[in-house]
Amino acid sequence: MPATDEEVVARVLATDDRRAFAELVRRHQSAVRTLLRRLAAGDAALADDLAQEVFVKAWRGLSGFKGGARLSTWLHRIAWNTWASHARRAPAPEPPPPDPPRPQADAALDRRDLERAMATLRDEERAAIALAYGEDLTHEEAAEILGWPLGTLKTHVARGKEKLRRLLLAGAEVTP
Amino acid sequence: MTETRAPVDPLDELLARRAHLDDGGFTGRVMAGLPPPRPWLRALPLVLGGLAAAAVAAWILPGALDAATEALRAWRPAEVALPTAALGAAAAVAAVVYGWVSLALWE
Numbered sequence: 001m002p003a004t005d006e007e008v009v010a011r012v013l014a015t016d017d018r019r020a021f022a023e024l025v026r027r028h029q030s031a032v033r034t035l036l037r038r039l040a041a042g043d044a045a046l047a048d049d050l051a052q053e054v055f056v057k058a059w060r061g062l063s064g065f066k067g068g069a070r071l072s073t074w075l076h077r078i079a080w081n082t083w084a085s086h087a088r089r090a091p092a093p094e095p096p097p098p099d100p101p102r103p104q105a106d107a108a109l110d111r112r113d114l115e116r117a118m119a120t121l122r123d124e125e126r127a128a129i130a131l132a133y134g135e136d137l138t139h140e141e142a143a144e145i146l147g148w149p150l151g152t153l154k155t156h157v158a159r160g161k162e163k164l165r166r167l168l169l170a171g172a173e174v175t176p
Numbered sequence: 177m178t179e180t181r182a183p184v185d186p187l188d189e190l191l192a193r194r195a196h197l198d199d200g201g202f203t204g205r206v207m208a209g210l211p212p213p214r215p216w217l218r219a220l221p222l223v224l225g226g227l228a229a230a231a232v233a234a235w236i237l238p239g240a241l242d243a244a245t246e247a248l249r250a251w252r253p254a255e256v257a258l259p260t261a262a263l264g265a266a267a268a269v270a271a272v273v274y275g276w277v278s279l280a281l282w283e
Contacts, residue, residue, distance in 0.1 A: 030197040055206045133191040
């Protein structure tokens with residue numbers, strides 16, 4: 001049975017074990033990079049740079065990780081803070097207009113379509129959706145990470161989803 | 177009686193889709209970007225342990241300090257004072273210990 005995140009964290013802290021930390025990176029890289037790609041509206045290079053920064057911060061601050069929260073939640077919080085501080089430094093450029101909907105291809109909507117469409121959302125809507133649908137995060141956890149009341153998060157999620165629905169599924173045969 | 181299931185929202189499905197991103201060397205880049213290890217911190221227990229072992233040996237072995245002083249007197253050149261010779265010997269021992277610790281921590 002593989003060691004739990006908490007056990008691996010304990011090993012890293014006890015013996016400065018870099019191999020154990022690499023194991024944590026491997027376990028969580030996909031979720032953190034996916035979150036940042038959504039926040040960065042599909043800019044994979046930027047998202048990966050920021051994700052790298054997230055894990056370096058995690059390495060430096062691992063002794064501050066409290067076992068009460070899940071490691072994934074803690075990493076998502078660092079990712080959000082890293083993104084927010086990047087956005088303050090370099091405000092996002094005007095997003096390009098999304099590609100027109102492709103009615104015949106609605107069944108094949110993929111991650112890239114979604115990321116492109118997310119570029120058209122307002123920052124709050126994009127953040128709310130990216131975190132609320134982040135790996136294993138509940139709406140409560142997402143709201144807590146963003147520092148918003150739960151109701152605010154839900155409002156932004158609903159508005160963002162409505163815009164996405166119009167953009168992505170305009171020509172789709174399947175309607176919710 | 178047949179159960180009716182709520183229709184699946186394709187947007188929810190798309191948002192919740194958790195395509196796993198391949199590592200593609202990402203972990204390696206993170207590990208290369210970590211701050212370098214602090215060997216002095218890792219060497220500290222070794223050095224302190226070595227010093228403690230030397231102190232215990234000097235205390236337990238009868239006349240060990242006298243023997244070391246005599247050896248130093250015999251080996252030092254006539255024009256070198258005893259404290260200077262002792263300092264030189266200590267520096268030599270420190271260099272050997274440093275080399276040994278560096279080898280032990282070399283990754």
